[in-house]
Each structure stands twice: as C-alpha cells, then as structure tokens.
Amino acid sequence: MRVQAIPAALAAAALFAVAGCGGHDSAGASDDGDATPTKAAQQAAGGDFGDLKDVCGPGDAKTATAQGVTADSIDVGVFSDVGFTKNSEFVDTAKVFTSWCNAAGGINGRKLVATTRDSKLMEVRQRMLEACKDDFALVGGGAALDALGVQDRLKCLLPDFPAQVSQIQNQGSDLQLNESGGASYDRYPGYYQWLLKTAYPDSAPSVGTIAGDAAVSKVIDARAQESLKASGAKITYHDLYPAAGVSDWTPYAQAIKSKGVKGLVFLGDFASLAKLEQILTGMDYKLDWIDANNNAYGAPFLQLAGKSLDHQNNFADLSGVYPLEKAADNPATGQLVKLFKQYAPSAQPTLPGIRGFAAWLLFAKAASSCGDRLTRTCVYDAARKETAWTGGGLLAPVDLSAGDAPLTCFNVEKATSKGWQPADFRPDRGAYRCNAPTYRFKGAYGKPLTLADVGKSMSDVK
Numbered sequence: 001m002r003v004q005a006i007p008a009a010l011a012a013a014a015l016f017a018v019a020g021c022g023g024h025d026s027a028g029a030s031d032d033g034d035a036t037p038t039k040a041a042q043q044a045a046g047g048d049f050g051d052l053k054d055v056c057g058p059g060d061a062k063t064a065t066a067q068g069v070t071a072d073s074i075d076v077g078v079f080s081d082v083g084f085t086k087n088s089e090f091v092d093t094a095k096v097f098t099s100w101c102n103a104a105g106g107i108n109g110r111k112l113v114a115t116t117r118d119s120k121l122m123e124v125r126q127r128m129l130e131a132c133k134d135d136f137a138l139v140g141g142g143a144a145l146d147a148l149g150v151q152d153r154l155k156c157l158l159p160d161f162p163a164q165v166s167q168i169q170n171q172g173s174d175l176q177l178n179e180s181g182g183a184s185y186d187r188y189p190g191y192y193q194w195l196l197k198t199a200y201p202d203s204a205p206s207v208g209t210i211a212g213d214a215a216v217s218k219v220i221d222a223r224a225q226e227s228l229k230a231s232g233a234k235i236t237y238h239d240l241y242p243a244a245g246v247s248d249w250t251p252y253a254q255a256i257k258s259k260g261v262k263g264l265v266f267l268g269d270f271a272s273l274a275k276l277e278q279i280l281t282g283m284d285y286k287l288d289w290i291d292a293n294n295n296a297y298g299a300p301f302l303q304l305a306g307k308s309l310d311h312q313n314n315f316a317d318l319s320g321v322y323p324l325e326k327a328a329d330n331p332a333t334g335q336l337v338k339l340f341k342q343y344a345p346s347a348q349p350t351l352p353g354i355r356g357f358a359a360w361l362l363f364a365k366a367a368s369s370c371g372d373r374l375t376r377t378c379v380y381d382a383a384r385k386e387t388a389w390t391g392g393g394l395l396a397p398v399d400l401s402a403g404d405a406p407l408t409c410f411n412v413e414k415a416t417s418k419g420w421q422p423a424d425f426r427p428d429r430g431a432y433r434c435n436a437p438t439y440r441f442k443g444a445y446g447k448p449l450t451l452a453d454v455g456k457s458m459s460d461v462k
Helices: 008-019 039-044 089-103 124-134 147-155 189-199 214-231 250-258 270-282 299-310 324-329 331-343 352-371 378-384
Strands: 074-079 111-118 137-139 209-212 235-241 263-267 290-292 314-317 412-416 419-422
Touching: 074 089, 074 124, 089 111, 089 331, 089 352, 111 124, 124 147, 137 352, 189 214, 209 214, 214 235, 214 263, 235 250, 250 270, 263 419, 270 299, 270 324, 299 412, 324 331, 324 419, 331 352, 352 378
Parallel strands: 074 111, 074 137, 209 235, 209 263, 263 290, 290 314
Antiparallel strands: 314 412, 412 419
C-alpha cells in the first residue's frame, strides 16, 4: 500500500474523508469486469463467498426486465470521488467483485457491468443524472457530498447499495440499503462508553474534539459532541482546522496541553493527525486516548505517525467490520484478500472497500433470488428482508429490515508501531462486542430524504 502525501490542493478532500472515505491509495483499475467466461470456467469458479452459498452463478435468464437489465447483462453504477481524491478503492472493489462474480457465471447468467460514476467531489448531481438514464442500481460506492444527488436518485427511483454514506440527507434515504446503521442513531455509543467508563474513566472530565472546517465534518463533530456528553464526557476543548491545511500544529498542541485534555476525538485527515501527534509527543504531553477515527485504519497512518504511536494511545472503532490484520482467522476476510490478489494485485482492500464488497454481495444475493424477473422492486424487497446481514462474515450482524435501526455491535482497533491490532474492549461475540447501548440523536442535523419528498411512493417503483 503506497503512502501519498496530501498536498494543500487536496486538503479539502481529506477533510471529507472523515465521512467514511478511506484514506488509502491503491492503483487504478478498469471497472468493466472480465470478459464473459466460458461455460467451463463458470463451472470451475465457485459462486460461494464466506458462509453465503451461490451468490453468483450461471442461469437461464432470458428477459430484459428493467432499465439496465438485458438477458445477458446488468448495468450498475459505482459512485466515487476518484477524479478528485485519486483514491480508487471503490473502483478496485467493483473490479474485484464483478470479475469474481462473472467468472462464476454472473447473476443467473447475466454479466455484471459496473460503470464508475466519478463525482469528482462537486459533480455528484451530474453523475446521478447520468446514472438515472442508464443504471439498474447503484452498488458499492460513495461520494463525500452525496446529498447533492439524492433528490435526483429518488425522482428516478434508483436503488442504492452504498459502501458509505456521508451526509444526513442521504443516510437512510429511501430506496437505500445502508449497512452502517440508521440515520437517527449514533454509531459509536458503545465505543465512547468503553473509552470513558471502562478503559480510561479519569478522562471523562476533560475531553476535546478537533474537526476539519468543512460542512460535512462540522455536522459529524456536532453529533460526536452530543454523543460524548450523553456517554458522560465533559467537553473542555473544541477547535476547527482550516480546509486549506495547517502549516504548524504547535498552537493546537499547546491549547490541548493548556486545557489538560485527556481524551481527544480527531475528525479529519490522518496525515494532519499524525503531524499533531508528533508535536504533542515532542512536548512530552500524553493524552489518555485519541480517537483517530476509522479513516486512519490502514498502513499509511502508522507510517506517518511513526514513533508517536509508542507515546499516544490511538484507537478507531471499525463499527463491526472484521479487522484486516486478522484475515487469516476469518474465512470471509481471508477470501476477500485472496480475491484482491487475483483480480486487482496492485490494489489493497480497505475498510470502506470491505463495506463496498459486502454491499455488492447484498445486491448479488438479492438479485439472484429474483431469477429471470429481475426488477428494482424485487431486488430492493429481497435485500430488505435481511435481519442479520453479515456479508458472508465480513461484518457483525446488521438488521436491514427496519430501515432506521441502530448498530448493536462494535469493535475497537489500536494503532501501534507494530501495526493495527484489536484493543482490549471485551468482545462477547467473536471479534465484536454486541451489547452496545443505543443512542438516538436529539439535535437538529437534518433528515434523510424520502420518496414522498419528491412526490413519489414505493408503488411507483417497478
């Protein structure tokens, strides 16, 4: 995995990474999948993934049943800001999944054709209008400013199986199958309570937050502060850092030290956090804990943070995604790593990429169940029946049937100079702790859009 410095021109994009975009670079790849395999190749390739059976495979589909669906193929769109961030993880994941699935026979014999919808940060609506004309569904992607396209997506009745959602108007919007929890609920109360009440109870009276000065991260920061307070924290320090970047993090480090901050939630790009920690370490100021946010989960942050990892306690909540460094212990994660080596050897799986792969699996399983009569209504309704979706073992169970439902499982990783490793968060269900409390936000942060907001209803979906 390559490390790429974040120049000032890309600093704004880095701020949006906290919304869920990974900060890991990987080589670009075509997203059209492999050529249609021979019948012998289909029979040789297995369509099972993890504990899911026959996700992909040959069949006798004969009908063109919907926009983007013919007897031979299914056209889907993959949103990505790759033209702005140069981060191709959703494109890489699409290539890996479609190549594997098509080699196994496709979806009942139909080949998956994935088209990258490069939103380039500010072109979300343009790409959504293009997707509305051609795609059967959106699968395995995400955009930092995704709220810009959700109204058009609902108007054209386009189902969405995202790898990530960023803005409130899109999180939990209609016709969306989101694996990361309902919009009304906080994803991190179990994590925060573990930090504040179990691991470092003395830190609760002095907690601080730093966020990038951008619209997306400001909302996330406000919600984080509300959740922290509900978990028993007292916020004694808060600051924003400019989207243009920070030339010297010393004033921020001095403020943290002067306020006696013991726990810090950092909502921004991991390169900036690494610089801040180096200065804090140079000042010999050690916090009890730093929430690096899961955008930092990966090798680049470890390399940038360097020796400060031996001085500061950095944590990240993966929100129920099985950790990559333990892939050998989990058949599904191990299979994913092998598929990347086979179909995208110059790329690496990432945390958002794992969620994207699970989204592809959800779409494929639901679409396969529809047989020849593949319609948007069928694929959406089939996916919505999943009450304990795990992506074949990539994730902790998620209830997709309720729509606006909280996550009940979490898992915490710690960054060390020897690599990322599971923290001592007292798991009670394999790699996860699944007794997390639920917290529904009380603040006014906006609401996800519905079909009714655009004058539509489920009866319009065909």
